[in-house]
Amino acid sequence: MAELCDGRGYLLLEDCFSEASVLEARDRIYALVREEPGRTSHFYGDEVNATQARVWNLPAKGKVFRDLCADPDILSLMRPILGQDLMLSSFAANVLHPGAQAQEPHVDYPYWDLHARHRWPSTLNASFFLAVETVIPLDEFTVENGATAIVPESQSLARWPDAAEFAERSVRVCMRPGSLLMFPALLWHAGQENRSSESRAALLGSYTVKSVKPIEDWSRCIERQVAEEYSEEMQQLLGLHYPYPAVMDRLPARSSEGARSKQSILSQGADLEREAVR
Numbered sequence: 001m002a003e004l005c006d007g008r009g010y011l012l013l014e015d016c017f018s019e020a021s022v023l024e025a026r027d028r029i030y031a032l033v034r035e036e037p038g039r040t041s042h043f044y045g046d047e048v049n050a051t052q053a054r055v056w057n058l059p060a061k062g063k064v065f066r067d068l069c070a071d072p073d074i075l076s077l078m079r080p081i082l083g084q085d086l087m088l089s090s091f092a093a094n095v096l097h098p099g100a101q102a103q104e105p106h107v108d109y110p111y112w113d114l115h116a117r118h119r120w121p122s123t124l125n126a127s128f129f130l131a132v133e134t135v136i137p138l139d140e141f142t143v144e145n146g147a148t149a150i151v152p153e154s155q156s157l158a159r160w161p162d163a164a165e166f167a168e169r170s171v172r173v174c175m176r177p178g179s180l181l182m183f184p185a186l187l188w189h190a191g192q193e194n195r196s197s198e199s200r201a202a203l204l205g206s207y208t209v210k211s212v213k214p215i216e217d218w219s220r221c222i223e224r225q226v227a228e229e230y231s232e233e234m235q236q237l238l239g240l241h242y243p244y245p246a247v248m249d250r251l252p253a254r255s256s257e258g259a260r261s262k263q264s265i266l267s268q269g270a271d272l273e274r275e276a277v278r
């Protein structure tokens with residue numbers, strides 16, 4: 001945790017995931033890229049970008065993805081930073097085809113409009129982090145094919161990247177498929193140009209503290225009945241039992257939140273509201 005928050009701001013663990021799960025995830029992502037053309041991406045300007053592809057909502061698109069994003073080792077590294085009740089904000093794939101251009105240097109959601117500094121509290125700082133990111137390469141990341149560029153220690157700046165500083169201080173993260181790169185969302189970074197003749201795919205995870213609105217609206221991405229069949233861990237990551245925002249008028253008329261409550265609303269979840277309406 002110290003390395004991620006106060007040190008160089010990233011962790012690179014090689015050979016974190018089994019070859020079988022990485023191969024399965026890779027096959028599935030390349031099939032989904034063919035099935036789902038033209039998905040929204042970010043930090044490329046407004047251009048329609050045929051050389052770059054996103055696949056969103058991965059927890060709904062295969063058990064292999066649910067297993068990867070709910071990996072116990074990832075979660076145990078995240079929890080001291082984001083708290084026990086952390087949630088998944090997004091789990092998506094980024095595929096750079098040959099010719100894909102570099103992204104604009106950025107920080108990630110929820111800070112990804114930090115370029116408009118006035119939209120954020122003037123006292124915003126890096127004393128704690130609202131989100132932590134993961135990158136799992138499904139292909140080897142090389143300088144040629146667009147390995148992510150990051151600026152070590154920039155997570156402590158809590159500001160939008162300066163392009164000249166980024167060019168001067170950034171390093172490339174070259175890594176084998178199945179590695180894990182992790183960094184706070186405030187670390188300056190950007191996917192780079194793919195100058196090779198092969199595509200480069202990666203799974204991008206974003207995890208947040210429980211009360212931040214996630215990027216992907218899981219309640220609309222995944223049918224509740226389907227999500228209820230997922231593991232307990234996955235249900236928590238999707239915020240299935242997180243009750244807020246709630247229609248407070250519909251909750252039972254009693255003191256149900258607070259340390260002295262027999263069972264806090266958080267532990268009973270959003271189900272309370274539904275029960276009260278019945």
Ligand SMILES: O=C(O)CCC(=O)C(=O)O
Binds near residue numbers: 148149189202
């Ligand atoms: O794919 C990459 O190398 C990084 C992508 C990224 O930073 C993003 O899309 O926010």
